[in-house]
Structure formats: structure tokens, C-alpha cells
Amino acid sequence: MTGLSHLIESVRSGDARALARAISTIENRAPGWSDLLKALFPHTGKARIIGLTGAPGAGKSTLVDQLAKLYRKQDRTVGIVAVDPTSPYTGGAILGDRIRMQDHFADPGIYIRSMATRGALGGLARTTADVTTVLDASGRDVILIETVGVGQDEVDIVRLADITVVMLVPGMGDDVQTIKAGIMEIADIFVINKSDREGAERVEREIRALQTLGGQQDKVRHDGWTPPIVKTVASEGAGVPELAGAIGEYESYLQKENRALKKIVENWQERLVEMLRDAMLEKARAQFGDGKIALLAAEVAEHKRDPYTLVEEIAAKISKG
Ligand SMILES: Nc1nc2c(ncn2[C@@H]2O[C@H](COP(=O)(O)OP(=O)(O)OP(=O)(O)O)[C@@H](O)[C@H]2O)c(=O)[nH]1
């Protein structure tokens, strides 16, 4: 326990090595991981968490890097979580992250963590949430979470964020259409990166069209915010101050009428349900083992048992256990 309280103190002081150790402990579900989270939680809630999502190679890392530099100039400390860079660009992205790390090596005000790939213990969304908790407790002013794509995992990940930035690039063809269902709901701010390329205006028009369409179908955001569109050339730093400005505006918007709190409550509602589901599943798995579940599945498939009674029985058993 003394080891644990020492670690907690070191994390809270912002010590990078303690951070790395705490994060590994939690990622690996090593002994003490849940005590660590429980002890750190009361010290969280102060960081501004910004989620940034977009297609592989859209320029997320480049933009996150630029934003981090801007926030450092404002004397704010930054934590960066790069989630699952397993696109065809992976090699480049990971290399890029290393280069960035060297870039900021002399600056303890920036801490970068690349997350393990999918299939991580406890699930990607959950471990990302836990790592964010550690960074938050360590007193980082801003936490930037970079994640690829807009699948369910990403939606879960952005649920951690106070502000979600969705990045698009020109020349993606139908992609705006393809991902519109996901992005229209999660984006607080749109970024069109690689605006040095042809087609940025077209992407902007498409987003605007979808936003209007949403309005007609009465699907406008229930908070009344219209996500602004910011054009950037991340590799040159162009548009980055404008993006920071848009983030600031959304922050002020959230401060009004208790919106920030409402959003956090909403996020926790989802996360609590998820955590509960995970915990129950883990219990059921521990009790039955995967082999047993396969056997039961076979019995249901052969209609030897009905799944409704079966699930009732399992639920009754784990609530006792
Ligand atoms: N032309 C142009 N290239 C850019 C811009 N922003 C980033 N790039 C380049 O695009 C490539 C991919 O950038 P990354 O920042 O690694 O993209 P990413 O979205 O993090 O990639 P993954 O993490 O692999 O999904 C790099 O070669 C960047 O230099 C931009 O605004 N214009």
C-alpha cells in the first residue's frame, strides 16, 4: 500500500516515469491496477479533454502536434494519447510519433503515450479511458486523444472527450457520405485538413449540406450548437490558431447553462453502463470459462435449452457470486 501511495504522489506531481509506470500497470491489469484508478479518480476532472478522430493518414498526429505546441506556448501542460495507429500508415505513424517524442523530449510539459492495439486487455475504449484518468490526475491542463476512424470504439473513445474534433480531407470521395451517420453526431468541430489540396471547398459544402439536412429531419444537435468548420494545413501549421479559437469558443459555449456538466453526466451514464456490462461479463466468464459458454451455445443451437432461461440462470448465479 505504501508503494501505491508513493506512486500516486509521484503521478500527481507529474513525474513522467511514474506516469509511465502507472499507465503500464493499468494497461496490463497488473496487481494494484484498480486500487490505483480508485485513488487517482478524486484528482481528476480538471483537464480539458479533446478527442481528434479521422481517417488513416488524414494528418491527425501532425495536427495534434501543432495544437500541443500552441498550448505549450500558452503555458498549458499537455498529455497526448495516440490510439491504435494500425492503418497502412502505421509504420509511418509510429515513426512519426517517435520523432515527435524526440521533438518534445526536452519539454516535460508534453507527455505522449501510444496505446496498444485493439484486443488490449479490458478493451480499447476502456484502457484509453483509464490512461486519460491517469493523465488527468497528473495535472495535465489539456489532454489530446488521437484515434483513427469512426467505428464504435472511436465513438466510445470520444465519449471521454469534452470536445470532439472530426477531421476530413479533400479527395476522399464518398467518405463524407459513408461516415456521416457517425460524424454528424459526434463532431463538435470539423477540420478539413490538407486544405492545400484541391477539393477542400467541396468537402466544406458537403458538410454544410449534411448539417442543413440534419436540421430538416429534426436531427440538429439537441444542444443547439452548430459545429464550425475549420480548414487547416497541419503540416505547415496553417489554421491551427483558428482551430484553437474554435475549441475555445465551444468551451465557452459549454460553460453556459450548465452544458458542460450535462455533457459529463451523459458521458458517465454511457460509461457506467459499459463498465457494468464489462464487470458482469468478466464475472460470468470467470465462473463459466469460455469452454463452458461454447458448450452452452451448442446446446442452444441444438434447441436442447432455451437461451432465455439460460441467461436468467447465469445472471442469478453471478449476482450471488
Ligand atoms: N499536403 C499535406 N500533407 C499533410 C498535411 N497534414 C499532414 N500531412 C502529411 O500527411 C501524412 C500523414 O500525417 P499524419 O499526421 O501521420 O496522419 P495521421 O492521421 O496521424 O495518420 P495515422 O495515425 O496513420 O492514421 C504525413 O506525411 C504528413 O506530413 C496537410 O495539411 N497537407
Ligand SMILES: [Mg+2]
Ligand atoms: Mg497518427
